[in-house]
Amino acid sequence: MQWETVIGLEIHAQLATQSKIFSGSATTFGAEPNTQASLVDLGMPGTLPVLNAEAVRMACKFGLAIDAEIAEKNVFARKNYFYPDLPKGYQTSQMDHPIVGKGHLDIILEDGTTRRIGITRAHLEEDAGKSLHEDFQGMSGIDLNRAGTPLLEIVSEPDIRSAKEAVAYVKAIHALVRYLGICDGNMAEGSLRCDCNVSVRPKGQAEFGTRAEIKNVNSFRFIEKAINHEVQRQIELIEDGGKVVQETRLYDPNKDETRSMRSKEEANDYRYFPCPDLLPVVIEQSFLDEVRASLPELPVQKRERFESQFGLSAYDATVLAASREMADYFEAVQQVCGDAKLAANWVMGELSSLLNKEGLEIDQSPVSAEQLGGMILRIKDDTISGKIAKMVFEAMAAGEGSADEIIEKKGLKQVTDSGAIEKMLDEVLAANAEQVEQYRASDEAKRGKMFGFFVGQAMKASKGKANPGQVNELLKKKLDG
Numbered sequence: 001m002q003w004e005t006v007i008g009l010e011i012h013a014q015l016a017t018q019s020k021i022f023s024g025s026a027t028t029f030g031a032e033p034n035t036q037a038s039l040v041d042l043g044m045p046g047t048l049p050v051l052n053a054e055a056v057r058m059a060c061k062f063g064l065a066i067d068a069e070i071a072e073k074n075v076f077a078r079k080n081y082f083y084p085d086l087p088k089g090y091q092t093s094q095m096d097h098p099i100v101g102k103g104h105l106d107i108i109l110e111d112g113t114t115r116r117i118g119i120t121r122a123h124l125e126e127d128a129g130k131s132l133h134e135d136f137q138g139m140s141g142i143d144l145n146r147a148g149t150p151l152l153e154i155v156s157e158p159d160i161r162s163a164k165e166a167v168a169y170v171k172a173i174h175a176l177v178r179y180l181g182i183c184d185g186n187m188a189e190g191s192l193r194c195d196c197n198v199s200v201r202p203k204g205q206a207e208f209g210t211r212a213e214i215k216n217v218n219s220f221r222f223i224e225k226a227i228n229h230e231v232q233r234q235i236e237l238i239e240d241g242g243k244v245v246q247e248t249r250l251y252d253p254n255k256d257e258t259r260s261m262r263s264k265e266e267a268n269d270y271r272y273f274p275c276p277d278l279l280p281v282v283i284e285q286s287f288l289d290e291v292r293a294s295l296p297e298l299p300v301q302k303r304e305r306f307e308s309q310f311g312l313s314a315y316d317a318t319v320l321a322a323s324r325e326m327a328d329y330f331e332a333v334q335q336v337c338g339d340a341k342l343a344a345n346w347v348m349g350e351l352s353s354l355l356n357k358e359g360l361e362i363d364q365s366p367v368s369a370e371q372l373g374g375m376i377l378r379i380k381d382d383t384i385s386g387k388i389a390k391m392v393f394e395a396m397a398a399g400e401g402s403a404d405e406i407i408e409k410k411g412l413k414q415v416t417d418s419g420a421i422e423k424m425l426d427e428v429l430a431a432n433a434e435q436v437e438q439y440r441a442s443d444e445a446k447r448g449k450m451f452g453f454f455v456g457q458a459m460k461a462s463k464g465k466a467n468p469g470q471v472n473e474l475l476k477k478k479l480d481g
Contacts, residue, residue, distance in 0.1 A: 004161065
C-alpha cells in the first residue's frame with residue numbers, strides 16, 4: 001500500500017521583549033536559577049498580571065507579515081493543568097479568540113518550486129518554568145526563570161506532506177521572525193521550539209489518520225529525523241495490524257527514535273475559561289497602521305528584489321535572503337565592489353565555507369563586508385587572479401589586514417605586462433620543445449587536452465601571478481603559430 005504523510009506544526013517563538021508577558025521580570029537567558037521570577041511569575045495569592053504591550057505589537061507584526069486576519073478583540077484564557085514547573089496551576093494562553101487568525105506562508109522546496117502552507121492561528125501565551133533532573137540525585141530541581149516568558153505559538157494547517165517540507169516551513173518561519181526582530185530564533189537556547197503532529201493515511205483517502213505529537217524538537221536536523229522515524233513507525237504499526245493511538249511522544253536524538261510520553265489531552269481536558277484577571281485586548285486600526293508602517297522588507301520581497309535589481313538567479317537570491325544578516329552583508333559587499341554576481345559567489349562560497357568550518361554566525365565573520373568588497377575590486381581590476389584571491393581571503397581571515405595591504409606585503413600583484421608574459425611563455429615553450437612538437441602534430445581533440453599542460457607550466461613559472469586570460473590568449477597564438 002502507498003502511504004501519504006500529513007504533518008501540522010506548532011512552533012513556539014519566544015518574543016524578544018525586555019520583560020515577561022505579565023510581569024516586569026527580565027527574560028535574559030542563562031541567569032542563575034530563580035533569580036528572574038517575581039511574585040507574579042510565582043503565582044503568589046493576590047498578585048495580578050499586567051499585559052506587556054510590546055508582546056502585542058510583536059504578535060501583530062507577525063500577523064501582518066503572513067497576511068493574516070488580526071482579531072479586533074482577543075481574549076486571554078486559563079489552560080488548567082498541574083505540573084511542578086507551573087506554579088499557578090494554569091497557563092495563561094489564548095483559546096477561542098487568538099490575536100492572529102488565518103494566514104499563510106510560501107515556502108521554497110529543494111527543486112525550486114513554491115508551496116503555500118496555511119497558518120491556522122498564532123496566539124500569545126506565557127512559558128512555563130523548567131524541570132532540571134541532572135544535578136539532583138533522585139530529585140528534580142525547578143527553575144522558574146522562564147515562567148511568564150512571552151511566547152507566540154504559531155499553528156500551521158495540516159498542509160505539510162514530508163519531513164523536508166516541514167524543515168523548509170520551520171526555516172521560513174525562523175527567517176521571518178528574525179527579519180521582523182520579534183525573536184532571536186536561537187533553537188539551542190529554546191527560543192524557537194517545534195511540536196510536530198504526524199499522521200499517515202493511504203494515498204487517495206480523504207480523512208486524516210490518527211496523529212501523534214512529537215514534543216519540543218529544537219533543531220532543523222532533529223525535526224527531519226524525528227518526523228521520518230515517526231512516519232516509519234506508524235506505517236509499520238498499521239501494516240502489522242496495530243493501531244496508532246493519539247499521544248504525545250518525545251524524540252531521542254541519541255537513539256534516533258520517538259517514544260511515548262503521555263496520552264494526548266483534548267482541549268476540554270484543560271478546562272479552558274476566560275482569564276478573570278485580564279480584560280479583552282482591543283486592537284485599533286490606527287495601532288495596526290502604525291505596526292504595518294514599521295515592517296521591514298520581508299524575505300520574499302528581498303528575494304524578488306535581489307533577482308530584479310541585481311539579476312541574481314532564484315537560487316542565489318533565496319540563499320542570500322534566507323537571513324537578514326546574510327542579506328545585509330551581501331548588499332554591503334555589493335555596494336563596495338559594484339558586482340552582484342561576484343559578491344554573491346564569494347559570500348555563498350569562500351565566506352560561508354569559512355563560517356561553517358569555524359562554527360561562526362555571519363555577524364561574527366573575521367572578514368568584514370568592506371574587506372571582502374575591497375578584495376573583489378582587486379579581482380575586477382586584474383590586480384590579482386581568482387586563485388590568488390583565495391590566498392588573500394585566507395590572510396584577511398587570519399587578521400593580516402585589508403586586501404591591498406596583503407597584496408603589497410606578500411608581493412601578490414598579478415603580472416599583466418604582456419611583454420613580460422610573452423618572455424616567460426617563450427622560456428616555457430623552449431623548455432618543453434618536445435611537447436610543442438607533439439601538440440602541433442596532433443588533431444584538435446588532443447590539442448585541447450595538451451593545452452592545459454602548457455597553461456599549468458606557465459602558471460607554475462609565474463608562481464600563479466600571471467593573468468590567466470592573457471596567458472591563454474598569448475599561449476594559443478604562440479602554439480598555433
